[in-house]
Amino acid sequence: MHDLAEGVARFRRDVFPAKADLFARLATTHRPGTLFIGCSDARVVPELITRSEPGDLFVLRTAGNLVPAYAPGPDAVAAGIEYAVAVLGVRDIVLCGHSGCGAMTALAERHDLDALPAIAAWLRYADASPAHADGADLAALVRGNVRAQLANLRTHPSVARALAERRLTLRGWVFDIPTGDVTDIETGGAPAPDRPHA
Numbered sequence: 001m002h003d004l005a006e007g008v009a010r011f012r013r014d015v016f017p018a019k020a021d022l023f024a025r026l027a028t029t030h031r032p033g034t035l036f037i038g039c040s041d042a043r044v045v046p047e048l049i050t051r052s053e054p055g056d057l058f059v060l061r062t063a064g065n066l067v068p069a070y071a072p073g074p075d076a077v078a079a080g081i082e083y084a085v086a087v088l089g090v091r092d093i094v095l096c097g098h099s100g101c102g103a104m105t106a107l108a109e110r111h112d113l114d115a116l117p118a119i120a121a122w123l124r125y126a127d128a129s130p131a132h133a134d135g136a137d138l139a140a141l142v143r144g145n146v147r148a149q150l151a152n153l154r155t156h157p158s159v160a161r162a163l164a165e166r167r168l169t170l171r172g173w174v175f176d177i178p179t180g181d182v183t184d185i186e187t188g189g190a191p192a193p194d195r196p197h198a
């Protein structure tokens, strides 16, 4: 196992001192501008790929960056979205898929998930994407899934309200692991601050 304890020691010694003022401010302030929803995949690190500082991003990571459509009842993803939008007042939500996604691969290649019932049940939330098209190109599936999850996001009352009041923008991105490219699914280019697509 990677030595997390050594990492913590290095953080305390080499990283924290330079950010002590920031953390002192953050101790009593939590005002992130963006809700970043990404995959739990260890290779997709939101703060790294956006060069964000502590306090900038409110992050939700789920397997396959899936966001179930809103339904009443306890739901960790829904609670996180509601808190970020209705309480923290984030101005942007970024929904980010990625290349080589295990969840999307399982759907594209119709993996047998009989022994993995929790995963099988969870991946049903991806059903709005063209998951079952034979020979679906994985990259197209990843993009389609980002679109489907953006649609699911809009079903959450806090999101719908903020969109109606024009105080929230939704963006769909895909991160390509081997090249480091981040692509906006609407423009096909790099994310641009003036190209929202709510």
Ligand SMILES: [Zn+2]
Pocket: 039, 040, 041, 063, 064, 065, 098, 100, 101, 102, 103, 104
């Ligand atoms: Zn993934």
